[in-house]
Structure formats: C-alpha cells, structure tokens
Amino acid sequence: MAVLVWIVEGTWASCVDAARAHVGEDTDVVLLHVSGHEVPEIAHGAFAGLLGRGHPERDPGIRVERMAAESADRLLRAAADRLGRPCGRVERAGRVEREVVRAAEDAELLILARDGDRGRVGPKSLGPASRFVVDHAPCPVLLVWPEAAPAVTDLPPPPPHEP
Secondary structure (H helix, E strand, O other), X not given: OEEEEEOOOOOHHHHHHHHHHHOXXXXXXXXXXXXXXXXXXXXXXXXXXXXXXXXXXXXXXXXXXXXHHHHHHHHHHHHHHHHOOOOEEEEEEEOHHHHHHHHHHHEEEEEEEOOOOOOOOOHHHOOHHHHHHHHHOOOOEEEEOOOOOOOHHHOOOOOOOOO
C-alpha cells in the first residue's frame, strides 16, 4: 500500500510538503493528477456542431487534450522534484472526484488540500470535488491548508439549542 497525494494546480505544493513531513521514508508515495473531461468534450462538441464536420484534423478538442496531458506531466514532474525521493506518478482522466476516489481504493492514506474559501474555517473551505472525495474516500484522509489556516475565532456560534 502507498500514500496517495492528489496533485492539483494551485495547491499541490502544500500536499507534497505534507507528504514530506508526515510520511515515513520507507512508505511508497504516489502522486496523482486527474484531468477533467469537460473542456476537451466541449471543444470536440463545438467543432462537430458549429465549425464543420468532415475535418477531424482541425478538431480543437484533440489539441486541448494534448495540452492537458503536457500540463499534467509538468505538474507531476515538479511535484516529484519537490518531494525529493522516489515516487510513482499517475495521470488519470475523467470525472475528477470519482477518479480520485477510485485511485484511493488501495491507499493507506490520501493527502489533499482545501480548495474552496480559504479565508475562514468551515465546510466552504472545500470545493465540490474535494468535498466529494473527503466524503467518499475509502482510506484515511489528511486534509491540509495550502497556506496558513485562518484563526478559529471565526467559528460560527453554537446552535441555539446548545447550552
């Protein structure tokens, strides 16, 4: 089993730093990046519906897919360099939140970062995909702040029925 580190642009460095700080040297680490399917599909659809069928070599969706793969490769290489130790690298494509959960099936730990409103504590500090992953992960989850956590003085008041 291995520790899975979900690599997302904008928050990946904090996840890698958490792996460096909390994962033993004898534990395998796998860096995971998932490319969403929505943007290439929109480009394919726009081309097929509006720009002319019959010229597949002009389909912008193919170029978008290639650019996404190149970007994911650069991001995974940067994360591996920052980790500074041997690790696996996995690139998946599809519905991001579901691919992360599937990839975590055999993991002993999943590391991910908050990606919502990071100005205050609470459930809105998680975006929809991260919320899904936290709720459905088949393994323990280490949830990290990409920067310093906000003060807990921002906690909401207790419910009115609590003394």
